[in-house]
Amino acid sequence: MTGPAQTSLSIPPVLILSTGRCGSTMVSDLLSRHPDILSLSEFFVPLGPEAFSLRRPDGERLWKLLTTQSAGLHAMLKDGHVVDEALYPYDDPNARYGAADMPPVIAVTLPHLSDDPEALLDALEPRVRARPRMPLADQYRALFGDLAEMLGRRVWVERSGGTLMHAAKLLRMFPEARVVHVYRDGRDAAMSMSQHHNFRVLVGAIKRSRRLGxxxxxxxxxxxxxxxxxxxxxxxxxxxxxxxxxxxxxxxxFGRFWSDLILVGLERFAGLPADRLLNVRFEDVQANPREKLDELIRFIDPSLANAAWLDEVAAIPRPARSKFQTLPEPERSALTRACAPGLERLGYPL
Known part of the structure; x- marks a missing residue:
């Protein structure tokens, strides 16, 4: 089976969009425990700019994209900067790949789906490479359809950290998708970004670029x-x-970066009908996980309501104290000012 006909799933796809460092990884992990959900974690962002810029690739070209590190990813991994989200055991002597040559799709996405990501990669290869030239979005639909078929899932949900940067592109590629916007207090998100190497490089590069006009x-x-x-x-x-x-x-x-992403996202979401957008405040998930996770699963599709899954995942989130409150007052005030536009739009107190 090499055409798009096999990709029709019974439930429309879902995009989890966020600034990153806001709890979306945990949401993706919880969804991965559902027997009917193909939880695609960190699929798009590790692929680099070609994830959105290819037009009509054939299967060979798509396979190259999935298995070749982009310049940005390679520059970080070759120097040993592997972030905590990476699930592939690149430092295991029995692993096929090391940090500098592991395919982007095996860094997080496939280990998130299988205990044997190398076997899953091998099973995907002939399916992907045999496909004819087609629009990029259809190639992705076919790929996700393959994974759903192989793993017995009914719907795919993709989450990559920082995907509000790509919200316009993703929604253009997948106009049928529902959107889950996961967010948290930007001051805590900014503090977490400041401790994350990839975000430090990203925001540092943006700052350097602005100095150049x-x-x-x-x-x-x-x-x-x-x-x-x-x-x-x-x-x-x-x-x-x-x-x-x-x-x-x-x-x-980091606070200004977070706020800018929130404004970009809200601008894009303004055109979505209410039944295609669910706003998930991460602090609410921590405080009342059963109610919020039940709301999330029913938003994806009411037929996915599953009491056993809900019992399992509702026991996982735990309330956590806001870390920005521990900052000295001058730093706390400066960070609040940097985040203020986004905080106000999301209804957080300043």
Whole structure:
């Protein structure tokens, strides 16, 4: 089976969109425990700019995208900067791949689905490579359909950290998708970003670009990728000093970055009908997990309501104290000012 006909699933797909560092990883983990959900964690973002800029690839080209590290990902992994989200055991002597050559799709996505991600990768290869040329979104639908068929799932849900950066592109590719917007107090999200290497590089690169009169965040509002994006990334990472770039951003820079992403996301969500958008405040999930997770699963589709799953996952989230409250008052005030536009739009007290 090599055509898109096999990709029709019984439930429309779901995109979990967020700023990152807001609890979306936990939501993805909880959904992965549901027997009918294909929980795709960190699928799109690790693929790099070509995840959105290819037009009509054939299966061979898509397989190359899935298994070749982008310039940005390679620049970080080759120096040993593997973030906690990575699930592939690259440091196991029996592992097929190391950090510098592991395929992007096996870093998080496939280990999230299977205890034997290498076997799953091998099973996917002939299916993907045999496909004819078709629009990029149809290639993804076919791939996700393959995984759903192989694993006996009825709906796919994709979550990558920071996907509000790509909300316009994802919603253009998947106009049928429902959207779950996961968010938390931006001051706590910013503090978490400041401790995460990939976010430090990203925000540092944005800060450096602005010093040169460029605004890389303009791309966040674009609804399609540019074929030149991959070339630009290769050039940038060939000269970028990653350690110095990661050291550039201040806590307020992360706060402004978080707020900008929230505003971009809310702008995009304004056109969605109410039955296609669910806003999930992470603090509410921590405080009342059973109610919020039941609401989430019924939003995806009422037929997915599952008492055994709900009993299991409702016991996992736990309330946590807001860390930004522990900052000295001057730092707390500065961070609040940086986050203020996004906080106000989401209804958080300043």
């Amino acid at each position: 460029l605004d890389p965040q303009r791309a966040f509002r674009a609804d399609s990728g540019n074929p030149l994006d991959a070339l630009v990334q290769r050039v940038v990472f060939s000269v970028l000093d990653i350690e110095k770039t990661a050291a550039l951003p201040t806590l307020e820079d």
